[in-house]
Amino acid sequence: MTTSYDAVILGAGIVGAACALECARAGMRVAIVERDTIGSGATAAGMGHVVAMDDSPAQLALTGYSRSLWTRLSPELPASVEYHACGTIWVARDEEEMDEVHRKLAYYTAEGIEAEVLDSNALAEAEPNLARPLAGGLLVPHDAVLYPPCAAGYLVEQAQRHGATLLLGHTVISAAHGQVTLKDGTALQAKIIVNATGSLAPALTPGLQVKPRKGHLIITDRYPGYLHHQLVELGYLKSAHSSTGDSVAFNVQPRKTGQLLIGSSRQFDSDSEDTSVDHKIVAAMIERAALYMPGLPSLSALRIWSGFRAATPDKLPLIGPTEDPTVFLATGHEGLGITTSLGTARLLADHLLSRPTTIPLAPYLPSRLPSSYLSDEAIHV
Amino acid sequence: MSEQMRPEQIQITIDQQSITVAAGSTVAVAIALAGLNCRTSVTGEPRGPLCAMGICFECRATVNGIAHSRTCQLLCEPAMDIRTQ
Numbered sequence: 001m002t003t004s005y006d007a008v009i010l011g012a013g014i015v016g017a018a019c020a021l022e023c024a025r026a027g028m029r030v031a032i033v034e035r036d037t038i039g040s041g042a043t044a045a046g047m048g049h050v051v052a053m054d055d056s057p058a059q060l061a062l063t064g065y066s067r068s069l070w071t072r073l074s075p076e077l078p079a080s081v082e083y084h085a086c087g088t089i090w091v092a093r094d095e096e097e098m099d100e101v102h103r104k105l106a107y108y109t110a111e112g113i114e115a116e117v118l119d120s121n122a123l124a125e126a127e128p129n130l131a132r133p134l135a136g137g138l139l140v141p142h143d144a145v146l147y148p149p150c151a152a153g154y155l156v157e158q159a160q161r162h163g164a165t166l167l168l169g170h171t172v173i174s175a176a177h178g179q180v181t182l183k184d185g186t187a188l189q190a191k192i193i194v195n196a197t198g199s200l201a202p203a204l205t206p207g208l209q210v211k212p213r214k215g216h217l218i219i220t221d222r223y224p225g226y227l228h229h230q231l232v233e234l235g236y237l238k239s240a241h242s243s244t245g246d247s248v249a250f251n252v253q254p255r256k257t258g259q260l261l262i263g264s265s266r267q268f269d270s271d272s273e274d275t276s277v278d279h280k281i282v283a284a285m286i287e288r289a290a291l292y293m294p295g296l297p298s299l300s301a302l303r304i305w306s307g308f309r310a311a312t313p314d315k316l317p318l319i320g321p322t323e324d325p326t327v328f329l330a331t332g333h334e335g336l337g338i339t340t341s342l343g344t345a346r347l348l349a350d351h352l353l354s355r356p357t358t359i360p361l362a363p364y365l366p367s368r369l370p371s372s373y374l375s376d377e378a379i380h381v
Numbered sequence: 382m383s384e385q386m387r388p389e390q391i392q393i394t395i396d397q398q399s400i401t402v403a404a405g406s407t408v409a410v411a412i413a414l415a416g417l418n419c420r421t422s423v424t425g426e427p428r429g430p431l432c433a434m435g436i437c438f439e440c441r442a443t444v445n446g447i448a449h450s451r452t453c454q455l456l457c458e459p460a461m462d463i464r465t466q
Binding site (some may be wrong): 222 | 466
């Protein structure tokens with residue numbers, strides 16, 4: 001086995017997979033190391049919503065850019081990825097939320113992201129199974145949904161076609177100073193190491209401000225025609241934004257099979273190895289969903305599961321160099337990793353190859369956050 | 382069979398077609414008698430009762446508007462509206 005690479009990517013989630021493809025396509029000798037299977041962490045746990053999200057200008061820049069990369073890639077995605085440009089409707093319950101719809105419309109339009117206001121009747125017509133009356137909503141027509149593990153699989157396959165090596169079933173013990181050491185003792189030499197291990201990233205790069213944030217999803221049986229767009233309540237960002245405590249928000253997605261994915265929940269301070277389902281929060285999710293879609297609780301659910309997002313304090317990912325000149329980060333994508341994987345990979349590759357970037361990298365640079373490692377050390381002195 | 386021995390017959394509709402079955406028949410049996418399959422899988426394969434005891438979920442169909450009803454566990458009732466999925 002070759003043990004010397006230009007770039008060793010740690011983690012074959014969708015972010016690592018996208019990074020591997022960008023690096024391999026640029027002619028680098030790439031290895032991808034994955035402990036479990038491709039796309040088996042947060043990638044498999046998430047919904048697969050390709051969405052322009054405006055929590056901050058930097059978030060809208062990255063999600064908008066990444067979404068355009070997905071749109072461009074979509075014609076070549078295999079059917080198994082189930083890419084479907086169904087659009088998102090941000091649902092407003094009352095007039096106060098309609099004000100937010102108009103603010104959002106102006107913001108998106110200014111950023112070149114197409115959006116359209118739906119009044120109460122237009123919303124009911126677009127989604128007949130929503131409660132009535134609701135105030136209206138904002139339709140973002142070019143948002144999409146996809147099946148994340150297969151998308152990650154496709155990106156890895158493409159990386160392999162460009163010469164990348166996939167090392168599956170290998171646990172990384174350490175990754176620093178140009179060397180990645182595997183549990184079986186193998187040492188890989190790497191000019192560049194990309195830590196793309198999601199919420200597990202701090203284990204290999206100490207001091208990162210990345211914490212696991214647990215989420216739950218429900219998938220139903222097939223109900224073709226029940227739902228046409230991904231629906232998200234406008235209060236979603238309020239829920240996503242709170243950095244402490246548990247929260248739920250209405251977020252439901254139509255799958256190509258006619259199945260519905262129902263979310264969402266956010267919980268901090270959970271043991272990141274404990275993937276057991278918290279029935280109290282699932283009940284709260286269903287209760288929240290029923291406010292918007294009264295028929296949902298009578299549908300038949302097939303499976304409920306949980307997973308961990310990699311959350312940062314400012315809701316932006318960590319992309320770029322660290323204090324170790326050989327170690328780079330591509331983690332901290334929280335609930336947007338499926339969308340932002342492609343933008344992340346392109347920005348990182350542009351940075352590594354000194355190419356101009358389409359959007360500024362600065363807001364996502366790891367150096368913007370103080371290393372918690374140092375402060376922990378100080379506490380223990 | 383004499384007239385007295387014949388079980389009571391009831392009328393149901395399956396995919397908008399009127400069918401007569403013996404009272405006490407399960408919906409799964411009625412669908413089979415009509416020569417239909419309960420449902421079609423994601424990949425387009427025909428599906429019908431496998432375990433016939435409510436465990437395998439293969440025999441689902443829409444009964445009186447309720448999708449994914451397990452037809453092996455339901456008895457036919459007069460005027461029941463059954464739709465294969």
